[in-house]
Amino acid sequence: MKNLLLILICLIFLNNSFSQQKRSTKIGNVSIQELNMNRYEKDTTANAVVLYEHANYYLDESxxxxxxxxxxxxVKIFKKEGTNKATIQIPFYGDEKVHSIKGITYNVSKSNTILKNQLIDKQVYTKDLYGDWKEVTFTLPNIKEGSVIEYTYSVTSPYSKIDDWYFQSDIPKIKSDFTAAILGNWKYNIRLVGFLELNRSDVSVKKGCVYVPGLGDGACLILDYGIDHIPAFKEEDYMLSKENFISKLCFDLESFQNPRGGVDKYTKTWKDADKSLKYDFLDNQTSKKNFFKNNLPPALLLINDDLEKAKKVYYYIQDYFTWNEKYWPSKKVRIKDAFENKTGNVFDINLSLYNSLKAANIESYLVLTSTRNKAVPTRLHPIIDDFNYLLVKANINNKAYFLDATNKQLPFGLVQHESLNGDGRTMDFASGSYWESIKLLKKSFRSIKAQLSFDEDNKLGGNLMISSDGFYAVNDRENLNSTDIESYIENFESEHPNIEVENLEHQNLDEKENTLHQIYEITTDHINFDTKLRINPFLIDRYTQNPFKLNQRDYPVDYGFPRNYTYMLSLKLPEGYTVSSLPENKALSLPNKGGRFIVNFKNLNNVISVYSRMNLNKRVYSSEEYYYLKEFYNQIIKAQDVFIEIEKASN
Structure with missing residues (x-):
């Protein structure tokens, strides 16, 4: 992330005389060469390409x-899949106005002349979205493969916010420009997000932009930013929100010098933000210790061991509340009301946990985070809207535990995976808040152990035990508790069509701090043979597709937590049969101790043993490590795409 911090000139009066509006691009700029263009050389797979786009921001005297x-x-459309670019959706808020909409679809005739179809007013619709948000939508007419569409519109706003400008999207762009004339009494922090470099970055002061009666001419800051030959942004597995990486300009309003000479500050220090959070938003909901002391079971508060007491309080709050699956509340938190209703959002529940731990004399702090579908909160200055999640940190016996009581399957010391979005902001209201890495004390692993043999009819069956802990156990417990056992077995069999489950038992389903075991009694309906058999030993959880397909990935791979998988198979051959071929053993390692994969095959006394283990030791892998991680999965797929060959022994 690059920070283009612009300190603007302070003026007093707003009266624009500089015609920034003339810099806006007008409609009617399509050539026959653009219509005859049949692909974009820098990305021949693209369904469409933006030939040019431009946004121009100014104060509109009219x-x-x-x-x-x-x-x-x-926009040039190459393929049928690109025709959706002809449908335009423009969200707007409150008193904003969307106007001056024009659009033309261009096609080429058989005689190589340009045909035009104009957008008409009745093809433009406005609909309500939610709250004060609305949307204008229209579709350009007569769209075909090969069409070029051109459209313009304007958004006029009474608000001070400047919308982000996205240089990058899901299709490539040949040229993208943003220009602006920003009056000097408005001060913004301007950030360039993403991995692309600007081709144009002109910043100047324009005298005479503003005329101040009695004082003379004033000035504006004139911006001209642009990037050429922009690749499409392609999303992939194991990434945080694309808002962290897609190339765009962001404008954060810092201050405004009003006509009276005073300065209204919009960007706060963390000291101001801490105070605002505690008194304005949380409205003293952090000081309800006595309420919870009176409402918690008295026996909880009498426990002497702090860790045991904290766990009992945590599980009580977790069981008491039902999460309504809402995050940042739309109105002030009222945890007494939430406690009475036994339901609430993330803030209701974890503020109740915080106050309950305080009532139990456990040192505790609130930790602000955001969900993984949002941009990681910026560290440049506090933007409260960056956060939408709340955790609790408890310090017990010189050890920090991060807690989250929203999900009923979370053990003590684990938080929801979706809240792992960069560091958290720990709110120490006495000494000041600070950034802190959210450490997970619970390891996440999945282990599969199968003991199989052939019966008298040479049918394969036996026991399969799936053990899970950490986030894997949370997911398994959620699935087990959300359906009946018959449906759970049916889902398992549909995912593994070659396996039939005769029985299923589980251990530690309700003991969330212990490893969950699922014990299946299974048969396989396809492994019958007379003299020969080829069998893939990886019955379940075999990798068949690489999650990483890009040639280059500019953003990191973010798993959220380290993980490991273990697979063990014991396969007893029937009497009179022998192994004719075993796959090769393999061992792979990632650079920088990032991970390891091993697989070993053995045959001892006609019992085939398979042991495989994959460790991913890091939460985040850099873009420089991407190639190695991609190849790591390629090799694992090859190592699991193997067969054990069995045949009847010759007499």
Whole structure:
């Protein structure tokens, strides 16, 4: 992430005389060469390409000096899959206005002339979304493979926020520009997010942009940013929100010098943010210790051992509340009401946990985070809207435990995976907040152990035990508790069509701090043979597709937590049969101790043993490590795409 911190000139009066509007791109710029273009050489797989796009921000004198952004887009469509680019959706908020909509579809005739179809007003619709949000939508007419679409529209706003400008999208772009004239009494922090470099980065002061009666001419800051030949942003597994990586300009309002000479600050220090969070948003909901002391079972507060007491309090709150699956509340938190209703959002529940731990005299702190579908909160300055999740940190016997009581299957010391989005902001209201890595004390693993043999009819069967802990156990417990056992078995058999489950038992289903064991009695309906048999020894959880397919990935691989998988198989051959071929043993390692994969095959007294283990030791792998991780999976797929060959022994 790059920070383009712009300190703007402070003025007093707003009256625009500089015609920034003339810089807006007008419609009507399509050539026959663009219509005859049949692919984009820098990305021949693209369904469409943006030929040019431009946003121009300025103060619109004709609209009572409100802030207006004029947008221009020109897009070439190559394939049928790219025709969805002709449907445009423009969300807007409150008193914002979307206007000056124009659109043209261009096609080429048999005589190589340009045909035009104009967008008409009745093809433009406005609909309500939610709250004060609405959306204007339209579809350009007569779209075909080979069409070029061109459209413009403007958004006029009374608000101070400047919308982010996305240089990158899901299709490539040949050229993208953002220009602006920002009045000097508005001060913004401007950030360039992503991995692309600017081709144009011109910043200047324009005198005469503002005329101040009685004082003379003022000035504006003139911005001109642009990037050429922009690749499509391609999402892939194990990534945080694309908002962290997609190339865009972000504008954070810092301050405004009003006509009276005072300065209104919008960007706060963390000291100000801490105070605002405690008194404005949380509204003293952090000081309800006495309420919970009176409402918790008295026996919990009499436990002498702090760790045991903290666990009892945690599990009581976890069992008491039902999470309504909401995150950052739309109104102030009222945990007494939530306690009475036994339901609440993330903040209701974990604030109740925080106060309960305080009532039990456990040193505790609130930790602000955001979910993985949101951008990682910026460290440059506090932006409260970056956060939408709340955890609790308890310090017990010189050890920090991060807690989350929202999910009923979470053991003490584990938080929801979706809340692992960078570091958390620990709210120490006495000494000041600080950034802190969220450490997980519970290891996550999945282990499979199968003991199989052939019966008198040479049918294969036996026991299969799946053991899981950490996040894997949370997922398994959620699935087991959300359905009946018959449906659970049916789902398992549908995922593994060659296995039939005769019986299923489980151990430690309710003991969340212990390893969960699922013990299956199984038969296989396809492994019958007379003289020869080829069998893949990896009955379940075999890798058949690589999750990493990009030639280059500029953003990191973020698993959220280290993990390991173990697979063990004991296969007893029937009397009179022998092994004719075993696969090769393999061992693979990732650089920087990032992980390891091993697989060993043995035959001892006609019992085939398979042992395989994969460790991924890091939560995050850098983009530089991507190639090695991708190849790591390629080799695992090859190592598991093997067969044990068995045949009847010759007399």
């Amino acid at each position: 609209r009572d000096y409100k802030k207006t952004t004029d947008y221009y887009f020109k």
